Amino acid sequence: MAQSVIELVHVNRRFVTPDGKSLTALRDFTMTVERGQFVAIVGPTGCGKSTTLNLITGLAPASSGQVLVMGKPVSGIDPRIGFVFQADALFPWKSVLGNVMAGPVFRGQSKADAKA
Ligand SMILES: Nc1ncnc2c1ncn2[C@@H]1O[C@H](COP(=O)(O)OP(=O)(O)OP(=O)(O)O)[C@@H](O)[C@H]1O
Ligand SMILES: [Mg+2]
Structure with missing residues (x-):
């Protein structure tokens, strides 16, 4: 099977809010994007769209789970990705x-x- 270009596997992303509480922006989120696919992520404000893109581009790390681009874990900003x-x-x-x-x-x- 062809390797997915983007893969998020059971990803969680938590933030600490200004008043010190833990906010879960993404919970157990899994998605894949295949080569050549055109994908739109749609949802109400605050549902985690930007958070998802930040994980894929390496601007922010996942709290847990796996984020893979071209089969490799994202470990920082990837200059191949435009954002x-x-x-x-x-x-x-x-x-x-x-x-x-x-x-x-x-x-x-x-x-x-x-x-x-
Ligand atoms: N740096 C941060 N610190 C604390 N909370 C954050 C941070 N970034 C995002 N959040 C929270 O995480 C949740 C998801 O935010 P995100 O920006 O991913 O939403 P979005 O789907 O892109 O919304 P919008 O449609 O308004 O752009 C929101 O509740 C937001 O307040
Ligand atoms: Mg956004």
């Missing part, structure tokens, strides 16, 4: 070009190459 944030994530003190260049520069490209 458009729900809220804009721009540097307001930089120009449009400076914002576009920021990604390549943070990944180690020279400013001249990023600008080109």
Whole structure:
């Protein structure tokens, strides 16, 4: 069988709220995305959509369970994955070009190459 591109297996993700309580955003969540599939995650506000994407992109770790991309556990930010944030994530003190260049520069490209 072909390997799934994205796999979440019995994933839990808990947060500590500002008042110190434990909040379970994802509970025993399992899903797979196969190669070439186009998937939309739909649900009411607060149901855990962004949390799920953050786990897949490596922006946040699961509290328990497994998150796999291309068959390997996610262990940090994966530069192969593109992610458009729900809220804009721009540097307001930089120009449009400076914002576009920021990604390549943070990944180690020279400013001249990023600008080109
Ligand atoms: N960093 C955090 N600290 C504490 N609670 C959080 C944190 N991030 C998310 N949560 C909580 O986890 C739950 C899921 O949030 P999430 O942002 O994943 O929802 P969502 O489905 O993307 O909602 P929306 O449709 O509003 O974007 C919510 O109850 C939210 O308040
Ligand atoms: Mg969201």
